[in-house]
Amino acid sequence: MDPKLTGNDYVQETKASDGEVEPSKRNSITGDVFVHDNGADTDLRRILSTRHLTMIALGSSIGMGLWLGSGTSLIKGGPAGIFLGYCLSGAMIWAVAHSIGEMAVMYPLPSAFVQWTGKFVDPSAAFALGWAYYFSFAITIANELAAANTIISFWTDKVPVAAWITIWWAVLILVNVGAVTIFGEVEVVCSAIKFSWIFVVIISLIVVSAGGGPNHESVGFRYWNDTPFTNGFKGFLSVMPTCIFAMAGSENAGLVAAETLNPRKSVPRAVGSIWLRLALFYLLGSLMVTINVSPFDEDLFGGVGTNASPFVVAYRNAGIPALAHMMNAIILLSVISCGSISIYAGARTAMGLAYLGMAPKQFKKADKLGRPWWALIPIVVIGGGLGYLNVNNSGAKVFGWLSNLTSLFTLAGWGMICLSHIRFRYAWKLQGREVSELPWKSWTYPYAAWFGFIMCVVLIIVQFYLAVWPLGGTATAESFFANYISIPVLLVLWGGAKVYYRGRRWVDLSTVDLDYGRRFYHDELDKEKGQKKGVKGVAYKTLGAIFN
Incomplete structure (x- = not known):
């Protein structure tokens, strides 16, 4: 195996005369011994650390969905509607994250x-x-x-929309054309800033709500008492696409695992930190909005005023313009960070499709720094090109179109992650393997996996209901497809692939090669080899002792 595939600190393999794989080198960074990945090798370089994965997991989904989208959700659902929406979607991504954790440690694939x-x-x-x-x-x-342009308009509208889109598009390209470590460090810095700022937001908005702002107006839970739900139960349902969109990206930790030094250490820590992100960013963050901003404020994003973030509106209404400007700057940073992660994730997804034989084989290739140029360039061009839709439409309108499309794709992805986890565990048991052999086990299985899968199916049905009977209007063919086109697209892609590839309706789990694509860790190797008898068993135990 070429060392460049996994980084210079990773183990190479040698074949012994009896056909067994022997570890030949210890990882100088983590001290662990790794062996051949049995089909998981790619041109990507495993040079991201636990710090990178944890911070990317913490901050990857903190973008316009929370900072800006909370405004449209507050208008549609009211204070109680948006808070309950984040509670439900948070429970779903928590369940999905545990399925990701167990699978990503076992199969860290592009x-x-x-x-x-x-x-x-x-x-x-x-x-x-x-x-x-x-x-x-x-x-x-x-x-x-599109969001970056909306944020900039808080300060000035003198620069053409197309110019701002071009500028921020160039910034996203620069972050992703460097080495993978540059991308990792940029995201660590952005995540650290976002994570630190949320403490400022929570503390300051509690003070403002209690009357500690310059205007000395005590708000408390006034808006909860006046109008907890602005549009009843349908209003609550209508906030779910935005809440799902806000949390979309949390699953990217599974993609980053393919380029980490040691997924067994990095991934569980990222999964373990999910509660922190859910509690601090989404639940407490949305609660701060609901106790400080009226759902009928015209300046909210999605309203008829300046279309500002509800967090910015809260500070401005309280008479603290300095914090309003700082909040807007943090939102801009968050938006650019999430755009950068989307380019990274899109390129790796195309690369994985190529390894499945479902994309041009050139997408498999990456240069010596781990940059998959063939997969990277198309996603940059397509994403940037779509960004110019915002030139002739309002930011809130474009946001509504695109977030509805993205939320349905996200629900399909989350559902498949949970279903894959369920079927993986069933295949593991069906082929006579023990749960104790897994390198990392989620304590939530099977309840969380089933909960996540069922809720994804239910919310896809809810989206259909909202597309047919939209909030505050009558359905048209244009509005239906604008809100639900994702599902027909998925069905067409699935049907076309089924005709082209033929084969069984489902994968036969009794014949799945559970070791192909798997990453082995040294203690698992010792355990398997220690079960052998005779001279071979002694030799393997000796090797295990040497490398431990």
């Missing part, structure tokens, strides 16, 4: 859940999911570019 779907569910479903997610990442890039 496109993660796309390849897991092909391995354990159905190759045609993997084709549909992979290409849908690819375009979802492109849509997200466009949405973040």
Whole structure:
């Protein structure tokens, strides 16, 4: 195995005369011994650390969905509606994260859940999911570019929209054309800033709500008492697409695992930190909005005023313009960060599709720094091109179109992650393997996996209901397809792939090669080899002692 595939600090393999794989080198950074990945090798370089993965997991989904989208959700659902929406979507991503954790430690592959779907569910479903997610990442890039223009308009509207889109598009390109470590460090810095700022937001808005702002107006839970739900139960349902869109990207930790030094250490820490992100960013963050901003404020994003973030509106109404400007700057940073991650994730998804034989084989290639140029350039061009939709339409309108499309793709992805986890565990048991052999086990299985899968199906049905009977209007063919086109696209992709690839309806779990694409860790190797008898058993125990 070429050392450049995994980084110079990673183990190479040698074949012993008896055909067994022997570890030949210890990782100088982590001290662990790794062996051949048995099909998981790519041109990507495993040089991202636990710090990178943890911070990317913490901050990857903190973007316009929370900072800006909370405004449209507050208008549609009211204070109680938006808070309950984040509670429900937060419970879902918590469940999905545990499925990701167990699978990513075992199979850290370039496109993660796309390849897991092909391995354990159905190759045609993997084709549909992979290409849908690819375009979802492109849509997200466009949405973040549109959001950047909306944020800038808080300060000035003298510069043409197309110029701002071009400027921020260039910034996203620069972050991604450097080495993978540059991308990792940029995201660590951005995540650290976002994570630190949320403490400022929570503390300051509690003070403002209690009357500690310059205007000395005590708000408390006034808006909860006056209008907890602005549009009843349908209003609550209508906030779910924005809440799902806000949390979309949390699954990217599974993609980053393919380029980390040691997924068994990095991934569980990232999964373990999910509660912190959910509690601090989404639940407390949305609660601060609901106790400080009226759902009828015209300046909210999605309203008829300046279309500002509800957090910015809260500070401005309280008479603290300095914090309003700082908040707007943090939002801009968050938007650019999420756009950068979407380019990264889109390129890796295309790469994974190529390894499944479902994309041009050139997408497999990466240069010596781990940059997959063939997969990277198309996602940059498509995402940036879609961003110019914002030139002739309002930011809130474009946001509504694109977030609805993205949320449905996200629900399909989350559902497939949970289903892949369920079927992986069933295959593991069916082939006579013990749960104790797993390198990392989620304590939530099977309840969280089933909860996540069922809720994804339910919310896809809810989206259909909202597309047919939209909030505050009558359905038209144009509005229906604008809100629900994602599902027909998925079905067409799946049907076309099923006809082209043929084969079984489902993967036969009794014949799945559970070791192909798997990364082995040294203690697992010792355990397996220690079970052998005779001279070989002694030799393997000796090797285990040497490398421990």
